Amino acid sequence: MLTMAKRAGKLKREEQDLPPKIQQALVLRASGANWMQAAEAVGISAANLREWRKHPDADGFLQEAINENIGQAHSKFADAAPRLAERLIELGLDPQVKPYAQIQAIAESFRVLQTGVIDRENREKLNAIRESLEALEG
Numbered sequence: 001m002l003t004m005a006k007r008a009g010k011l012k013r014e015e016q017d018l019p020p021k022i023q024q025a026l027v028l029r030a031s032g033a034n035w036m037q038a039a040e041a042v043g044i045s046a047a048n049l050r051e052w053r054k055h056p057d058a059d060g061f062l063q064e065a066i067n068e069n070i071g072q073a074h075s076k077f078a079d080a081a082p083r084l085a086e087r088l089i090e091l092g093l094d095p096q097v098k099p100y101a102q103i104q105a106i107a108e109s110f111r112v113l114q115t116g117v118i119d120r121e122n123r124e125k126l127n128a129i130r131e132s133l134e135a136l137e138g
Helices: 020-030 035-042 046-052 058-093 099-137
Strands: none
Touching (some): 020 046, 058 099
């Protein structure tokens, strides 16, 4: 009977799961902290975090955190869209208001919302293409 010999010592960094502190630091980075701030906030060195950034799962985890933040932001815009539309109508109909400056801000909110919808649709289409390619490659 053949048995696999266990390696002596600690697993290499790339063979380990991302530790909770590294995950927290990546979430902070996705939320706008720079790398040094993210490392400091979880009690690790920036050099250590830079090494963990090379981990095969780090990019995917960071991207997932970023996408979640974007999704939350778009949800806020979507939730506010009816109120923004009402305000836009009020501004457009009120003869006392100079609407050009305020309308631009509200219109930008709708552009952000539209961009989010388009980005989500594009991601879904890209995923479908990836799945089709993987199926073809077998």
